[in-house]
Amino acid sequence: MIAVPDFDFWWGLPLLISLLVGSLCPAAGSLLITQRRILLANLMAHSVLPGLVLALAFELDPSLGGLISGLIGALIAEQLTQRFRGREEGAMNTVLAGFTALGVLLVPLLQARVDLESILFGDILASGTPDLIRTAISAIALVLLLIGRYQDLVFIGVDPEGALAAKHPVRQIRFITIVVTALVVISAITAVGIVLVIGLLCAPVLIHVERSTSLKSLMLKSAGTGLLLCGGGMMLAVLGDLPPGPLIGVLCMALLILRRP
């Protein structure tokens, strides 16, 4: 008989999820950065908090609560940016802070049994099969968006007014992109948390955006870099007994600082 080595592979599933999230976030981030809507993504990441807390308090699926809450946040931000033209950033950051505060307030108000720290900064080592399913769903949604609307996404990115004039469904595609972003952000919460997900959405994209010759190549290169960041961060966290989310956040920043101009 062949003896099977006794590996303690408890971190196998968290590693798999972090690798998937590591490639998904920069792929979605590529769309948002090229459409100059990354602030909206950060807002949505924070806006999922009240929905997550509500869903957990009423024992519902947290991803559904987070999705609805994130979309409401995006909708309110869109309305306010119309009202405060030229001062959009201020309006969006106020909504971001408001939704985060609401989420924090709901915990004592509902006496919810929620580990706020793990939602804010991630807790990948505690992830399980439901997290893997969430990540798979967001990956499928992103792939479907790219298969169906890649050319539209390029047109909207390079010439939004022209895309509108050429009768491309700009509003619908922007809304679908927001929904897909919300799904990706929710799937990334266990890995890096709602505060740190923005680093994973941006850093790998910023490394490649100036040298890529197509949106497709930008997404692939960024996804590869994100995968290495998350995989490396996860392994370093296990070896050093450190929290993976913050470690990945620091690696994202270090990558930008160390990149040659």
Next chain:
Amino acid sequence: MKPSLPDQPPALSAKQLRYGYGEQIAIDGISFALNNGSLTALVGPNGAGKSTLLHLLQGRLRLTSGAVQCNGSIALMPQKAAIDWSFPITVQQMVKLGQPSRQASTPHQCVDSLLEQVGMNGMGSRRLNQLSGGQQQRVLLARALMQNASVLLLDEPCSAIDPPTRAHLLKVMRQQADRGQTLLVSSHDWGKALDSYDRVLVINKQLVANGTPSEVRSTITDMDGMMGDCCA
């Protein structure tokens, strides 16, 4: 220079166009017609409503009142500022974006020949942010030509480019007009190039003059104070 043919129906006609932002009137009762295969200049000082008029003609903006009639399709070459030049895309891919959405695919030769026409042959694989200002204008023109529209509106195609590039773009526009395409070209900076056009429309929210370059020049001399040096 192409003579006007009054018995032929115009390629595009605008009747009593009106448009305003809130209480401010941007376009006030402008009417004109463009003949088939003509090259027309749209002149006016900054803030005269040239871009607004082009956007109204193409349907990007909704008219407050009036009507635009065109038998074929209308394409608009936007101002450079409307494009995100840092977007990761090559010159070839950018030109392909101009193809009508109903058309399934674009042969490479078609894109290559358009790039050759605008003087960008061999530059199809370059990224947009690697191009000079003049090259960017040429790419926008190639993308507009890709649409193969019967009427082509060009918004400040000659702004911030060197005289040789300006002369080349003007030559391409003349070629298109000779092939039967109708072109309306806006600018606030004309110089001697004004004489290269079949007709000139001068606007300042309202239609100030409409005629051949020499006819319009005489009108402009009379209204020097209002127009400044836009046609100097």
